Amino acid sequence: MDSSNGERPPQGEDAPAAAAGSIGGYESLHRLLRSNLSPELFKEASRLLLGLNCGRALEAISLPEATSALAKAHNFDVQAFRFDADKEYLRQPQVVRVGLIQNSISIPTTSHFADQKNAIMEKVKPMIDAAGDAGVNILCLQEAWTMPFAFCTREKRWCEFAEPVDGESTQFLQQLAKKYNMVIVSPILERDVNHGEIVWNTAVVIGNHGNIIGIHRKNHIPRVGDFNESTYYMEGNTGHPVFETAYGKIGINICYGRHHPLNWLAFGLNGAEIVFNPSATVGELSEPMWPIEARNAAIANSYFVGSINRVGTEVFPNPFTSGDGKPQHADFGHFYGSSHFSAPDASCTPSLSRYRDGLMISDMDLNLCRQIKDKWGFRMTARYDTYASLLSEYLKPDFKPQVIVDPLINKSA
Secondary structure, three states, X not given: OOOOOOXXXXXXXXXXXXXXXXXXXXXXXXXXXXXXXXXXXXXXXXXXXXXXXXOEOOEEOOOOXXXXXXXXXXXXXXXXXXXXXOOOOOXXXXXXEEEEEEOOOOOOOOOXXXXXXXXXXHHHHHHHHHHHHOOOOEEEOOOOOOOOOOOOOOOHHHHHXXXXXXOHHXXXXXHHHHHHOOEEEEXXXXXXXXXXXXXEEEEEEEOOOOOEEEEEEOOOOOEEOOEEHHHOOOOOOOOXXXXXXXXXXXXXXXXXXXXXXXXHHHHHHOOOOEEEEEEOXXXXXXXXXXXHHHHHHHHHHOOEEEEEEOEEXXXXXXXEOOOOOOOOEEEEEEEEOOOEEEOOXXXXXXXXXXXXXXXXXXXXXXXXXXXXXXXXXXXXXXXHHHHHHHHHHHOOOOOOOOOOOXXXXXXXX
16 A cells, blocks of 8 residues: 655664654554554554545555656655545546645755755755656645744744745746646745735645636644744634635645634535645644544545645754743754545545655545535534534623533532
8 A cells, every 4th residue: 555656765673773753763654564564464454544445445556657766866755545436427537636745944944044945945846846747636735835844933034934925936836837737735924015014824826827826824823832823923814715726626724723623614615625734743742633633624524635744853043942841942843744645435545754755646536525425414414503503602702601500419429
């Protein structure tokens, strides 16, 4: 089930030394299990951990030699799998090829900002080329991909990385989108030049003709430990837009929004078939949640989810604290990558490397979305009227929770 193309680093006991961010020398939990379990046990473990798609284990798909060659030359992990749907009599398959890119920064954060940004673009371009060579239709990059994730520092100088929606990074990607006939989702730090030059955490959706389809701004802003991002930007004002592209209807649930089930729900109500979750999160904080939340969202909302997380440890020039009792430090911790896809039938791909750059590719038949809606009936049985009433009451200042107290709760035994 691991369709890595090209050569990957030695794993486990064969590794010269456990790479920073590895799991005992392995790039991912999936690879650790595959190397240490018998084929029969590994098959059963994969069934439990990754689920089954149309009653079968996910199938790996082969990729062009050009894609494998780029992965080998630039040392990034590449994997590819296929999500099927059942055959229908009245609809043809709606297969779309989707890609996710995870990457580390390229040069130290002490370098000139222009050099840092250019180095990241130079690093990501071969990965976009690999996706293009593989025929990817829709590609999503990680949160704030053009910069280090400096929002832990509280230093306002990092706002220099912010750019207009049609700025340098968008122009760079527009050329590639047009070249490869590819939709590209580009999460950036946005400078809103029409509204006081304030900053937003924004995803720009670039169409396959190189046009800007629209934007979405991050709905939920964390205030958790080092992730106190409201120093830089506040909650977005674009709602829950779904972008109808040449290849399908997509939404973008940026990073911290994955912890909010109603955020996922809103993209589904607006008709999303694929929702991307471009993120930047570290192991100590969120790793046990990472394989669960997106998969739950895919199941509950009958759409596909692409989860992207950056990789590596980013060290900043000046130590900082976060009011949580921990001593001052100069980094967030390890961004653990592990990008993957989840499907509405509860199946999911293995994850990309925990410490290397990577490109995850999946063919997905969007017919599966409706088939799962028909099978489980979540929309039909959802009782939205009941929840709407509760939420309406909850927003009132005089709201009282519906709690029924046992009249004998204080009676002695």
